[in-house]
Amino acid sequence: MDCYDIMKRITTHRGVKQLVVINKEGLPLRTFPAESGGLEDSQIQSLHELAGAARRMVRDVDPTDDLMFLRVCSKTDEILVSPDMSFTVVVFQENYEKQAATV
Secondary structure, eight states, rough: OOHHHHHHTTSSSEEEEEEEEEESSSSSEEESSEEEEEEHHHHHHHHHHHHHHHHHHHHHHHOOOOOEEEEEEESEEEEEEOSSSSEEEEEEOOOOOOOOOOO
């Protein structure tokens, strides 16, 4: 199974709206689903900067530690960020509490 198949599988999970892969410069490399209008480049850049700031904060607290995952929740959506040295994966999904209320 290659990374494309894994990303495609993630987008089939209930509540997932969009998955974006961002390079280390903050530019989108791949968006799933591809036809989705979704986020603008400025929003993607802001998420990239947020992940960088969160990573720096974690390292300020403990220089031997690193940010592995960041979850940001609003009333309607959740943004899941998984940073890496080469790229960052961002998943947008419906807020879990909102999903549970509609089941």
